Structure formats: structure tokens, C-alpha cells
Amino acid sequence: MSDHAVQQPERLSPVAPPAATAARRPAAAAPISEDTRLAVEIREQVARGDVDQARSLFSGLVTQHQRRASRIAYQYLRDAAEADEAVQDAFVKVFSHIASYREAWPFEVWFTRILINGCLDRRKSRARRERWFVSSDDGPPEDARLPFGGAGNPDPEARLLARERRARLASAIDRLDGRQRTVFMLCHYGDCSPREVSAMTGLNESTVRVHLFRAARKLRAFLGGQP
């Protein structure tokens, strides 16, 4: 097992209450997003005991976030089945803890923290298994197992090149240290702004920017400037 595989990213620690986050936001009266409004409504329905109605609204929330959640989870875990489970568990956790949701946090921030902590736990538990069990050949890469070899591209050579490029990129990302990887993935794969990443991770915004820049510089070096 290589050294970088042993090194585990830190679980996201509890961050300051929403008031502190809100204080950094430029406009105090920023409009509440649609998903946040929906989450508040679900919380109120659950509080009223109207669970069926809450469940039906909740599936709308899942639809809004599951693609992005799957992208993030897959980049963390590099295993589609495990990413599926991480995403499912995160949503189940969201619904069962909806009473503790506070709208001072955008729903996306709250949800993403839950998702990432779940992914980090899974990575830790996988590393633990790998320390104890015979490591086995993991078979062909994930997209090679898809009916059409992954990408919609029918050209086998193009597919092979894409697969190699992705493997190279994944291994470069894996060489980043835990915080840099989390921050970089949230920003460049999860489309979050440095301010949102700061709210998700509890790191202050300038630290996020420093991690982001260092991660990008390392990746360029690892990949020779070519993604």
C-alpha cells in the first residue's frame, strides 16, 4: 500500500454556527434559494406530522441534488456502487435529521457536508479493510464495464484514450493531501465558490483559496500541464 493511500483526509469538523458564516456574506438579505425553501417546508411538514407530504416534497429535493452528489461521491470513492450508497445514505440522513436543519445555511452547504463526511468515513473504512484483507485485483475500470465502454463515443480508440486520461487524472487527484483534495473537488467538480467551500469545510475563505491554488499547481505539475 502506498503512503498516500494510508493518509486519510480529515473528517469535516463541526463549523461555527450559521451566524458566523452569514457575517461573511456580502448582503445580509441574500435571497433564499429554492432548495433551501423546500427544505424548510419539509421540516415544517415533518414537525406537523405530515410525513407523506414531506416525503413527496423530499423526492423533488433529491432530484435537484442527486446528479451533483453522485459526481462528488464518485470522485471521492472511484466506485460507482459505493458512490450510489454514499449518496443514498446522505439523503436518508438529511431526511431523518431535517428537524435540525436551519435555513441560515443554504441547503446545498448542509447537504454537501453530510455527503462528504459519509464519503470520508467510507474511504477510512476501505483503507482499514485494505490493511487487513488480501488486496484483490479490482478488475477493469468502472467505465469499461459499461455496455458501451463508458463514454457515448463509439470509437474504441477514443474511449481507451478517455479512460487513460481519466485514470491519470484520478490518480493525480488522489496524490493531493486530504484537505487540498476536498477543497479542490468541491470547487472544480462540485461547482462551489470558495465562499461556499469555506462554509462546507469550516476552513476560512482565504485558507480555502490557498489550498485551491496549491492543489491546482500540484495537479499541473503531476499532469505535466495536460489534463
Add this chain to the structure above:
Amino acid sequence: MMGWTRHLRDDRLYECYLVERGGEAVDPRAADHLADCQSCAGRYRQLSEFLATIGDEAAREADDLFTPERLQQQQDAIQRKLDVAARPARVISFPGQTAPTHTQPTTRVATRWLAAAAAAGLIVGVGVGETFRPSGAGEPAVSRATAQATTPRTAPAALRVSAPAPAPDANDDDRFLRELEMALQRPQTRELLSFDNLTPHAREIGRRVR
């Protein structure tokens, strides 16, 4: 050329990229420099292309895997899990779930478990020796790990090749390994690991055999 004597550093270029990507206005001094300096403009273009390509590539890769059908199955699985969570008092079995959960081959699990049982037995043997040493009384963590390792739960779970739902076992396994590792961190156990180092490990044998 312009009022600038120095080119923009890489971290400033990166900052410009983030700001522009977020739809905000780039710092006017940096923007002026980029407009006037071909070298920095070229570096900026390269950096932007590099980062945009990385993001696009990752998104495409995930989207190839997480097709609309798969996302629908994910939704269904979430609803099923919420159903189960909503009925804690009754024990209901769900035979033959259709959604793909873990696709780990069971034979591999069995092999891995045999190796694990051997490895755990080796370490636990060390732990047992430690527990029975007169001065080593009262070592709850090791004793607990030992007790867990010797209950029939572990090995039979590995051999239950046809068991359909591996998820709860996986959690148990993880807890077991976590406790085992905690036990191994105890100073008195660590001393004994030097003996363990003299003994071939199941995983090494496995590697040689393959």
C-alpha cells in the same frame, strides 16, 4: 508598454480564474494587465483551459456512469430506506431487492474473509497471550477484540456465500476492524508485534500465491 513592471504571479492568475468563473468582475488592475500583456494572457488562457478541462472531464466521466436510469434507481433505493427507517418497531425482510447495491463478488468476499480470519487470528493470538500474562490483567480492549474474533459471527459470515444482503455485516466488520486496530495501538500489544513481524502474514502469502 504599460504601468506594470512585473507579470502576474500564478496565484493571481488563479484568483482571476475563480472570480471570472463565479461571474464576478476581475480586479481592474489585473484585467488591464491581462489585456496588455500577451505573455500573461497566454498563461491565463492555459490555466483556464487546464482547469475547465479537468472539471468537464470529471463531470463527463460521472455522467456516463450515473445515467438517468441509475439515478432513478438511486431515488427508489432512498425511498425504500426511508420506508424502513419509518418502521423501526417491526422487523420486515425485503427479499430480492431490484436496485443494484454492492456488486462485490461473494467469492471474493469469502477469500478475503479467510485471509482476514487468519490475520486476525494471528494478532488475536498475540492478544490472548497478553491477556493471560499475570501482569496483563484488565485489558478490556484486547479482551473485547478477542471475544469478537472468536464468536462464530466472523468466519461464518464469510462463508455465507449466498447471503443476499451484505450491508449490515459490512458495518459489523468495520466496527470489528476498528476495535482490533485500537487494541493494537495499546503499548503492551505493540511490544508483541515484533514477534508478529517474524511470522509470514496471510496477505503476503496470498500475494505470493497469486
